[in-house]
Amino acid sequence: MTVLVGLSRDERAPAAVHLGVLLARSLDDDLLVCTVVPPPWPPGMGRVDAEYQDYLDRSAQEAIERARELVPPDRPAAFVVARARSTPVGLLDVAQEHGARLLVLGSSTAGVLGRVAFGSVADRLLHTSPLPLVLGPRGFRCRRDATVRRVTVAYGATDGAGELVVAVAGMAARVGAALRVASFAVRPHTPLTAGVGSRAEDAVASEWTADVERAQCAVLKEVERLPRQPSGLEAVVGHGTDWAGAIEDIGWDDGELLAVGSSTAGPIERVFIGSRSSRIVRHSPVPVVVVPRGAAQALAERAENDVG
Amino acid sequence: MAPMMQQAFRRKPVEVMAAETGIDGHGGGQLARTIGLFPLTMIGVGATIGTGIFFILSEAVPVAGPAVVWSFVIAGAVAGLTALCYAELASAVPVSGSSYSYAYATLGEVVAMGVAACLLLEYGVSGAAVAVGWSQYLNQLLGNLFGFEIPELLSQSPEGGGLINLPAVVLIALCALLLIRGASESATVNAVMVVLKLAVLVMFVVLGITGWNSDNLADFAPYGVTGVTGAAGIIFFAYVGLDAVSTAGEEVKNPRRTMPIAIVLALLIVTSVYVAVALVAVAAQPQAGFEGQEAGLAAILENVVGASWPGTVLAAGAIVSIFSVTLVVIYGQTRILFAIGRDGMLPSFFQQVNARTRTPVNNTILVAVVVGLLAGFLPINFLAEMTSIGTLVAFLVVSIGVIVLRRTAPDLPRGFRVPGYPVTPILSVLGCLWIINNLRPITIAVFGIWVAVVLVWYFTYGIRHSRLRAGDVPGDVS
Numbered sequence: 101m102t103v104l105v106g107l108s109r110d111e112r113a114p115a116a117v118h119l120g121v122l123l124a125r126s127l128d129d130d131l132l133v134c135t136v137v138p139p140p141w142p143p144g145m146g147r148v149d150a151e152y153q154d155y156l157d158r159s160a161q162e163a164i165e166r167a168r169e170l171v172p173p174d175r176p177a178a179f180v181v182a183r184a185r186s187t188p189v190g191l192l193d194v195a196q197e198h199g200a201r202l203l204v205l206g207s208s209t210a211g212v213l214g215r216v217a218f219g220s221v222a223d224r225l226l227h228t229s230p231l232p233l234v235l236g237p238r239g240f241r242c243r244r245d246a247t248v249r250r251v252t253v254a255y256g257a258t259d260g261a262g263e264l265v266v267a268v269a270g271m272a273a274r275v276g277a278a279l280r281v282a283s284f285a286v287r288p289h290t291p292l293t294a295g296v297g298s299r300a301e302d303a304v305a306s307e308w309t310a311d312v313e314r315a316q317c318a319v320l321k322e323v324e325r326l327p328r329q330p331s332g333l334e335a336v337v338g339h340g341t342d343w344a345g346a347i348e349d350i351g352w353d354d355g356e357l358l359a360v361g362s363s364t365a366g367p368i369e370r371v372f373i374g375s376r377s378s379r380i381v382r383h384s385p386v387p388v389v390v391v392p393r394g395a396a397q398a399l400a401e402r403a404e405n406d407v408g
Numbered sequence: 409m410a411p412m413m414q415q416a417f418r419r420k421p422v423e424v425m426a427a428e429t430g431i432d433g434h435g436g437g438q439l440a441r442t443i444g445l446f447p448l449t450m451i452g453v454g455a456t457i458g459t460g461i462f463f464i465l466s467e468a469v470p471v472a473g474p475a476v477v478w479s480f481v482i483a484g485a486v487a488g489l490t491a492l493c494y495a496e497l498a499s500a501v502p503v504s505g506s507s508y509s510y511a512y513a514t515l516g517e518v519v520a521m522g523v524a525a526c527l528l529l530e531y532g533v534s535g536a537a538v539a540v541g542w543s544q545y546l547n548q549l550l551g552n553l554f555g556f557e558i559p560e561l562l563s564q565s566p567e568g569g570g571l572i573n574l575p576a577v578v579l580i581a582l583c584a585l586l587l588i589r590g591a592s593e594s595a596t597v598n599a600v601m602v603v604l605k606l607a608v609l610v611m612f613v614v615l616g617i618t619g620w621n622s623d624n625l626a627d628f629a630p631y632g633v634t635g636v637t638g639a640a641g642i643i644f645f646a647y648v649g650l651d652a653v654s655t656a657g658e659e660v661k662n663p664r665r666t667m668p669i670a671i672v673l674a675l676l677i678v679t680s681v682y683v684a685v686a687l688v689a690v691a692a693q694p695q696a697g698f699e700g701q702e703a704g705l706a707a708i709l710e711n712v713v714g715a716s717w718p719g720t721v722l723a724a725g726a727i728v729s730i731f732s733v734t735l736v737v738i739y740g741q742t743r744i745l746f747a748i749g750r751d752g753m754l755p756s757f758f759q760q761v762n763a764r765t766r767t768p769v770n771n772t773i774l775v776a777v778v779v780g781l782l783a784g785f786l787p788i789n790f791l792a793e794m795t796s797i798g799t800l801v802a803f804l805v806v807s808i809g810v811i812v813l814r815r816t817a818p819d820l821p822r823g824f825r826v827p828g829y830p831v832t833p834i835l836s837v838l839g840c841l842w843i844i845n846n847l848r849p850i851t852i853a854v855f856g857i858w859v860a861v862v863l864v865w866y867f868t869y870g871i872r873h874s875r876l877r878a879g880d881v882p883g884d885v886s
Contacts, residue, residue, distance in 0.1 A: 257763040286766070291593035292443075293455035294740035295652035296747075297498075297505040298659050303746060304768060308761040315763070 103127065104200035106191045106221065107135040109163040112238070116206035117170045119236040119387050122355075123202060124175055126248040126275040131177040132198055133167050135160050136190035139183040157181070172244045188224040195231060202389075203231055207238035214239060216384050226373040226390060233371055233390045234357075240387060242354070248272075249355035250332070251389075252280040254380050257315040260393060262322060264361040267396040268389075269323040269330055270403025271359075278332030281320060283312045284346040284380065285339050309337050326403050343379040352385050359389045361396060369394040416867075417516035418876050420751070422501060425513060441661045445670055447595065448660055452653040452674025454602040455736070458729045460646025460792070461609065461682055462705060463541035465689055467789045469698035472639035474690040475629035477683055479639035480646075484679035486839035487647035490803035491671045492826050493810045493833050494654035499663060499823030500813060506655065506744050507806050512751070514813050515805070518863070521870060523805050524748055525862035529798025529855075531741035532775065534648055535580065535734055536782035537791035540565070542730040543575035548703035549723040552716045567787045576783035583735045584776030590767050593736055601732045606681065608725030611718065612705050613684045619692035619712030627695075637846040642789070644796040644843060646682060650674065651803070663823045738779060742771045752877075753870035793851040800840045801855070807836040 105120035107113050117133065124131040137156045141149050160181045171177045184190025195203055203225065211217020216235050218226060225233055253268040255261050265281055272279045287305040290298050316335040323333060340346030360380055366372020371392045373381065381388045391399070443451075468476050497510045508527055512520035543563055551557045564570025629636060653671050660666050689705070692712050701707055706719035706726070746768050749758030762769040782791065810826060810833045826832045844852070871877070 288590065289594065290743075291598070291736055291739060292451050292595075292656045292659075293593065293598055293649065293652050294736045294743070295455060295506060295649060295655050296740045296743045297509070297655045299505070300740075300743040300747075303750060304743070304761055304766070307746075307750070307759055307768075308763070308766050311761060311763060 101127070101201040102130045102132045102198050103202045103204060104191070104195050104198065105131065105133045105167075105204045106187070106206075107133050107163055107167055108206060109135060109159050110209070112206040112209060113163055113167060114170055115236045115238065115240040116204055117167045118241050119206070119234060120204045121171055121175060121244070122242050122246050122248065122387075123204060123234060124177075125245070126277070127201075129201065131171060131175055132194070132200065133164065133171075133177065133179045134182055134191060134194045135163050135180075136182045136184050136187040138185060186224075187221045188228070191221070191225070192229065200231060202234055203229060204234045204236070206236050206240070209238070211238045213237075214385055216381050216388055218382075226371055226378075227366065229371040229390075230369055230392060230394075232392065232395055234387055235381065235390070236387045237385060246355055248275050248277045248357055250278040250280055250353060251275075251330070251357045251359055252282050252350075252352075252386075253359040254361070254377065255281045255283050255312075255316060255319065256376065257283065257312045260364060260396070261361065262319045263400045264359070264391060264396045265319045266322060266326070266403055267391065267399035268359045269326060270328070270399055272330040273326065273328040273403070276331055277355075277357075278334065279323065279330035280350075281316050281333075281335040282350050283309075283316065283335075283337045284343065285309050285312070285337055286343055286346050287339065287341055289341065305339070309339075312337060327405075328403070344383045347380060347383045348385075356386045357389055358384045358386050359391060361391055362393045364393070366393075368392070368397075412871070415871055415874075415877060416518035418874075419514065419516050420512045420520075420876060422513050425501075425505075425509065441659060441663075443656060443660045443666075445666050445673075448653060448656060448666060448670040449673045449677070450599060450602050451656055452650055452670060453606075453677050454598045455649035455652035456647060456674065456678045457605045457609070457681065458601070458726075458733045460643065460648070461685055462726045462730065463544060463703070463788060464643055464646050464792060465686060466698045466701040466704045467792055468639040468642045469690060469695055471631065471642065472635040473627060473630040473695050474625050475631075475636050476639050476643070476690060477686050478629075478636050479643050480679060480682045480686055482637065482640040482839075483643045483647055483843070484675055484682070486640075486800075486836065486843060487644065487650050487803075488671065488675040489832055489836035489839055490807055491650045491654055491675070492668060493807040493836050494651045494803070495657060495663075495667045495671060495824050496810050496822060496826045497806055497813065498654045498657045499667070500817075500820050505747060506740070507651070507802050508744055509747060511805060511809060514809050514816075517753075517871070517874060517876065518866060519805060521753060521862060521866040522859060523802050524744070524753075525859045526798040526802035526805070527744050528741070528862075529794050529858070530648060530802055531737050531744060532779050533782060533791055533798065534645065534795040535737040535741065535779045536576070536786065537645065537788055537795055538730055538734050538737060539576035539579045539779070539783040540573055540786075540788045540791065542579050542727060542734065543573050544703040545706065545723045545726040545730065546575050548706045549720060549727060552720040552723065565785055565787045572784045574784070577780045579731065579734055580738065580776050580780045580783055583731075583738050584772050586735060587739055587742065587772050588762075588765055588767055588769050590765055591735070593732060593739075597732065601729050604725055605729045608722050608729070609681050609685055611725075612709055612722060613688050615709055615718050616685075616688040616692050616712055619708075620688070621691060624691050624694050630695075634846065637843060638848075641796055641800075641843045641847040641851075642792055644800060645792045647678070648795060648799050650678070657823060664825075667824045668827060738772075738775060741775050741779070742768055745771055745775065750875075752873045752875035753866065790851075793847060794854065797844060797847055797851055797855045800844050801859075804837055804840040804844075807833045807840070 103124040182190040208217040208219030251272040290300045338346040338349035360377040363374025501513045511523040562574040706722045710719035
């Protein structure tokens with residue numbers, strides 16, 4: 101299998117390559133780095149378009165060369181330049197051609213350093229990609245020999261959420277990482293004009309927390325029945341008055357990944373990021389894996405039947 | 409009997425309350441004291457104005473005549489006294505909540521259930537009343553803008569000659585939907601609403617004063633003092649919400665100083681606006697014209713100016729601001745029921761939280777259905793009077809609570825003390841009693857039956873399922 105890295109031709113590129121290397125090493129997969137350039141237009145009279153095309157090809161080659169330097173010599177890696185009108189389509193074509201299992205992207209430069217931000221390509225793929233998508237925070241770096249040590253899965257105690265946990269547990273077991281099931285209790289501010297005090301929402305949040313903790317226990321029991329176990333199991337609930345606070349609350353380590361599921365609003369075979377997942381992803385300090393529902397089902401089944 | 413009485417008067421220990429709302433120490437500690445005098449005053453004004461002034465005159469003027477102006481002053485004074493008492497009780501019980509929580513911590517379980525019965529009126533029934541008022545202004549606006557009005561059959565209660573008040577029901581359904589999705593009014597929205605409401609009322613006063621006719625005031629108090637206090641009972645409805653200031657105590661900077669000033673300031677602003685509006689209204693329109701008048705302020709303004717645009721503007725402002733009031737009132741009701749459910753006195757149905765929306769969905773739907781039925785089928789004057797008596801009795805209990813707590817726990821640290829103790833709480837109690845005494849006998853009778861129903865529920869279900877009894881938490885039965 102292959103880990104495909106979508107390479108931009110600017111300062112964002114190293115983050116995606118670092119993340120690709122980390123994942124390829126953890127999964128013991130090949131690395132494929134791909135940059136997409138627009139195809140040539142029909143030749144015009146002034147030959148200006150050809151000059152532009154030359155410039156694009158040159159910049160693509162330069163980007164590939166820079167990426168090559170970032171990949172440690174012990175990792176098998178291939179580099180391609182694809183031609184496509186649309187970058188997301190080009191990336192998905194290459195992914196299909198090479199049988200990629202993950203598609204890795206960096207963050208937009210419009211985001212905050214150290215947080216995940218969707219650029220236009222990521223945004224499109226977050227609503228259409230048939231394979232799991234990995235987004236690195238802006239400026240992501242890691243040591244050359246780093247591997248994934250823990251995977252945190254965002255768990256909303258809703259339909260299909262258990263399946264995602266089992267699927268991610270299987271992946272964590274495969275890479276020898278620990279599994280952490282995390283839920284986020286976000287307490288909105290109580291409207292003070294209601295005259296029920298400033299803590300009315302705390303009671304609701306603590307009730308929700310109690311429910312979700314029970315659900316977490318149940319899903320961890322399911323994980324314990326899997327033939328291959330992650331190297332550790334843990335469940336946490338992050339509290340905060342907003343998503344940023346709740347996500348920060350649970351603490352994050354180096355070598356950690358965050359996995360979120362797809363919304364039930366989208367088609368089963370594709371990633372379709374939901375409103376809550378999207379909030380979680382945007383505040384994540386670690387790389388995020390977004391799993392399509394179909395892939396979660398398949399992975400969960402594989403984890404349950406995995407005997408070797 | 410003795411053990412039963414002991415159970416009925418068991419109090420919920422404050423530490424348990426604090427532990428319940430604080431989650432594993434996550435944000436369960438002190439809230440940041442961020443609210444200063446001005447925002448706190450705005451909370452008071454925002455929570456109060458808009459609940460009654462837009463439609464209460466057509467109920468109160470037929471009872472008191474132009475002397476309704478004095479009814480506003482009396483109701484305001486009583487509301488202010490009780491708000492001060494409320495603030496002391498709120499500061500003595502270091503968990504924030506409604507008067508239900510305070511009564512549970514200080515006066516015992518059965519009193520808390522009695523207060524809960526009152527709060528169902530203060531919130532649920534007032535939500536219905538406000539929604540009915542909203543539907544009147546909606547019809548006014550539709551009529552002015554499009555020349556189309558929702559037929560009486562679908563916009564009046566059966567007593568008013570219709571079948572169902574559909575706009576009011578729809579409003580409540582919309583609010584419930586928003587609450588289920590997890591909407592909540594922010595400080596910014598409150599500020600915008602305060603400005604909007606004040607602007608609309610100031611516009612009424614400025615334009616309405618051109619229609620001033622002293623002849624309308626000639627027979628100033630046709631029904632004497634009885635009329636004035638009777639109207640004060642109805643009008644008390646318009647002061648519901650002033651207690652919201654007290655419940656914000658935990659987040660207020662320097663509460664000892666800020667709290668009383670904010671309450672008095674909010675009260676002054678609200679009462680001045682009410683008195684100005686009432687005075688202009690009774691001077692501009694003969695008192696016979698008030699009875700049965702719908703969307704009163706807009707209608708008066710149109711008659712004075714002789715054009716429809718001021719009425720249209722006023723109706724639009726009223727529609728927006730009453731919507732926000734309805735939302736907040738229904739929100740408050742669901743959270744009070746939630747608290748009672750957590751204490752075990754209601755079935756666990758009320759405290760279930762939906763995993764996806766993170767809101768108490770069952771609870772919200774049930775509240776919306778009941779409030780919707782009330783709004784759809786009952787006339788506004790009955791709803792307003794029920795709200796008033798519920799609020800007055802809740803305030804009465806709170807004022808007594810202040811006196812009781814000063815005697816039983818004199819050393820309890822209090823963030824705020826009522827100035828002029830013991831005169832203030834006693835005056836507050838007397839004021840409430842005086843106004844209650846002047847309400848219609850039917851209102852008092854229905855209220856008595858309602859409280860009896862709730863107490864029967866308590867003695868058959870609540871007392872046995874209370875979490876204090878179940879031993880989940882240690883009760884304090886001293």
